[in-house]
Amino acid sequence: MGKLREVLNDLHGDNCALPLALEAMGERWSFMILRAAFNGVHHFEEFQQELNIARNILSNRLSKLVDHGIMAREVMAEDRRKVRYQLTDKGIELLPAMIALRQWGEKWGAGVPSTPVLVDARDEQPIGPVTLTAHDGRVIGYKELLWKHRSELQPLGQARVRADNPATPVAAE
Amino acid sequence: MGKLREVLNDLHGDNCALPLALEAMGERWSFMILRAAFNGVHHFEEFQQELNIARNILSNRLSKLVDHGIMAREVMAEDRRKVRYQLTDKGIELLPAMIALRQWGEKWGAGVPSTPVLVDARDEQPIGPVTLTAHDGRVIGYKELLWKHRSELQPLGQARVRADNPATPVAAE
DNA sequence: CGTTTGAGTTGCGAAATGCAACCAAGGCCC
DNA sequence: GGGCCTTGGTTGCATTTCGCAACTCAAACG
Numbered sequence: 001m002g003k004l005r006e007v008l009n010d011l012h013g014d015n016c017a018l019p020l021a022l023e024a025m026g027e028r029w030s031f032m033i034l035r036a037a038f039n040g041v042h043h044f045e046e047f048q049q050e051l052n053i054a055r056n057i058l059s060n061r062l063s064k065l066v067d068h069g070i071m072a073r074e075v076m077a078e079d080r081r082k083v084r085y086q087l088t089d090k091g092i093e094l095l096p097a098m099i100a101l102r103q104w105g106e107k108w109g110a111g112v113p114s115t116p117v118l119v120d121a122r123d124e125q126p127i128g129p130v131t132l133t134a135h136d137g138r139v140i141g142y143k144e145l146l147w148k149h150r151s152e153l154q155p156l157g158q159a160r161v162r163a164d165n166p167a168t169p170v171a172a173e
Numbered sequence: 174m175g176k177l178r179e180v181l182n183d184l185h186g187d188n189c190a191l192p193l194a195l196e197a198m199g200e201r202w203s204f205m206i207l208r209a210a211f212n213g214v215h216h217f218e219e220f221q222q223e224l225n226i227a228r229n230i231l232s233n234r235l236s237k238l239v240d241h242g243i244m245a246r247e248v249m250a251e252d253r254r255k256v257r258y259q260l261t262d263k264g265i266e267l268l269p270a271m272i273a274l275r276q277w278g279e280k281w282g283a284g285v286p287s288t289p290v291l292v293d294a295r296d297e298q299p300i301g302p303v304t305l306t307a308h309d310g311r312v313i314g315y316k317e318l319l320w321k322h323r324s325e326l327q328p329l330g331q332a333r334v335r336a337d338n339p340a341t342p343v344a345a346e
Numbered sequence: 347c348g349t350t351t352g353a354g355t356t357g358c359g360a361a362a363t364g365c366a367a368c369c370a371a372g373g374c375c376c
Numbered sequence: 377g378g379g380c381c382t383t384g385g386t387t388g389c390a391t392t393t394c395g396c397a398a399c400t401c402a403a404a405c406g
Contacts, residue, residue: 015285015286015287015288016208016275016285016287016288017275017276017277017278017279017282017285017287018204018205018208018271018274018275018278018287019205019278020278020279020282020283020285021274021275021277021278021282022204022205022274022278024278025274026199026201026204027393028195028199028393028394031191031195031199032191032192032195035189035191038320039320040320043352043353044352044353044354045351045352045353048353053395054394054395054396054397055353055354055355055395055396055397056354056355056356056394056395056396057393057394057395058354059353059354059355060393069281079351079352079403079404080402080403080404081351081352081353081402081403081404082351082352082353082403083352083353083354090281092315093277093280093281094277095305095315096273096277096303096304096305097270097273097274097277097303098191099305100269100270100273100303101191101194101195101198101270102189102190102191102194103190104190104194104266104267104269104270105190105191105192105193105194105195105197106190106193107266108242108263108266109190109193109194110193112188112189112190112193113188113323114188114189114190114191115188115189115322115323116320116321116322116323117320117321117322117323117326118305118318118319118320118321119318119319119320119321119326120307120308120311120313120317120318120319121317121318121319122307122317123307124319124321124326125307125308126308126326127305127306127307127308127313127318128306128307128308128309128310130269130270130273130303130304130305130306131269131303131306132268132269132272132291132300132303133300133301133303133304134293134295134296134298134300134301135293135298135299135300135301136301137301137310137312138293139310140293140300142265142268144293144294144295145291145292145293145294145300146291146292146293146294146297147211147212147289147290147291147292148289148290148291148292148297148299149288149289149290150286150288150289150290152297153290153292153297153298153299200362201362201363216383216384217383217384217385218382218383218384221384226364227363227364227365227366228365228366228384228385228386229363229364229365229385229386229387230362230363230364231385232384232385232386233362233363252372252373252382252383253371253372253373254371254372254373254382254383254384255372255382255383255384256383256384256385
C-alpha cells in the first residue's frame, strides 16, 4: 500500500523527465518537423511544402525547436535571404524516440511500410526494432521489468533476489 | 484529426507510420496518461488527481486511447461504479518510445533524475539507454546510419536472419 | 530600376483546451 | 427504502491554439 502511494507522490512531484521532453516535442507538428529534418530538409519553404503545414505554425514550431536547442538557425552567407535549420546533437539524439514511435505505428497501424528506412551503413540492412535492454545490452521484455524508486537501487554487482514479491504496480500480468 | 493523416499521402511519395503513431499519441496529455498507466494508475479519479488534468479532457483522452486500442476499459464486477483502465499489449509496446523520450529529457533537461526507474527484474539494475541497433543487435550511432528508400534495399546476398531475441516481436523497419 | 524569392507576420474564424459546476447510477448505512 | 457518499463522467462557457489566406519585407536577380 505504501508502495503505490510513494509512486503516486513521485508522479505528482516533478521528478520525471517526460514532461520536459514533451514540453519540447509534445506539440502537434514537432515530430513531423523533426522527421523532415532527419530526411535532409533544411529550409522554411521546404518544410512548408513537404509537410503542408500552415506557415505561421511552422514559424512558431521552428522557433520553439531552436529555443529548445533541438535545431540551430543559421542565416546563410552566400544568400542572406535563406535560413538553414540544422539538427543539433540534442536534436539528433531524439532519433531513437522517433524511430520507436514510427516502428510502433508501423506494427500496429494498417501495415504502412515506412519510407525511407534507416539502414546500417555497413551492410545497408535495415535497423532492428528499438527495444529496452539491460545494463549489459540484453534485450528485456516488459514482463522482466520492475519500477524501482531510486533509493531502492542496488549497487552494481550485487544481484539480490527478493523472496517477498513487492507490490510493484507494473509487474501485474 | 485528419490533418496529420493527410500528410501520409502527399509526403513527396514518402510514406511513414509516424503520423499514425502521432494520431494516437500526439495529443497533449496522451504520454502523461500512458506514463501514469505504466505506474499502476487504473481509475479515472486517480488519473485526474495525479495528473491534475481537466476532467473533460481526461475523459476525452481516455476514450481516444481506448478507441485506438491502447487501453482497455472495463467496468469492475465487484463495484460497478468503478471503471478500470488497463494497458493493452499495443499500449505496452509504447514503452520503448516513452522511455526513449524520458531518457532524452533526462539527459538534456536540467539533470532531472527520473523516478521511479525501470530495472531489470533479474538483477535490479537500471535498464540501459534506448538505442538504435543493427539487425544483429549491434548498437549503431547516428553517423553509421543511412536513409534508404525501400526500392533501394539490397536484395541481400547474405540472408538476413534474425537469430536474436524471439521474445520481442519484430516490427518491420 | 522592377521582379522574384525566401522567410516570415497579421487578421480572423474554427477547433482544442481548461475550469467549474452539475449529473446520475451504484453502493453504503440505518 | 431514504438519505448520503463515491465514481465517472457531462455541460456551458472562457481562453488558448490552429489553420488559412493574404500581406510584408529584405535580399538577390536581371
